[in-house]
Amino acid sequence: MHLRLIVPAERTPTVLTTLEQDPRVTNVVLMTGAGVRPSGDLVLCDVAREAVTDVLDGLRQAGLYSDGGVTLSAIEAAPSVNAHATEEAAPGSPDDAVVWDAVLDQADTQVAGSWSYYAFLTIAVMLASIAVITDSAILVVGAMVVGPEFGAVVALALGIALRRARLSRRALALLVQGFLFAIGVTLLCALAARAVGWVHPSSVSAARPLTGFIWRPDKWSAVVAVIAGCAGVLSQTAGRSNALVGVFISVTTVPAAGDLALSLAVLDSRQILGSLAQLLLNLTGMTVAGVLTLLVQRRLWRRTAEAD
Structure with missing residues (x-):
């Protein structure tokens, strides 16, 4: 990973010495006085992913988190000989390494509660409710992909695993x-649709061979939620966000919410309870699996570092 640091001038010699003496760090560059806000020297370097957490801990102790600046970015490719030597000097595999500072920073961003989060979640739930009416598996998948809720689930699991109460609460x-x-928005729309005759109680209670699973949680719902939670957390911590697409289309949180809104509109008590149970089961299963995955990752990586 690439680090861009703004270092107070009086601390530059210490930081440079630390970076230069670490075989897991390479491509160290110094630009004296280049920092404007905050002021200081600009230091650039590339660090093996497995060593990033150690290096960041040292920078935090040097006061760069409070008085300087630290920015991380992923490197797509580093074909030079010195880069390969740097990677070989770090224990373990890059895919197994977790850059906790980056994961926490991403989690803080994901729980900011932007208007786009509410907009995407509402659109996803509305699509899911239409999927229930039309018994469309394609719309169910579309609703799953649009839903942004998994980021908040990961943040909740991360807060619990790392004992960050504020992150968990948010x-x-x-x-x-x-x-x-x-x-609530989908319920209002469903009530309006029912008032004009577009939605009837039979729209929900009728046999739905393609979408009936949404409101009927069973043991496999729990298994899928746990597996998806593990896969989603691993994709976040390993920096492989493309794997999240598979998670999005496997867990029925958003479809259950859409079915719940529609069932409330037509007062179908059986499906209200079923879809609510499905929603809570999936959220709980993903969170528990996420916490356990993070704890196992942390323990395994500590053992790898100690073995080195």
């Missing part, structure tokens, strides 16, 4: 508020 609040808002 993530849980965003999940609850987001789904309440999305279900």
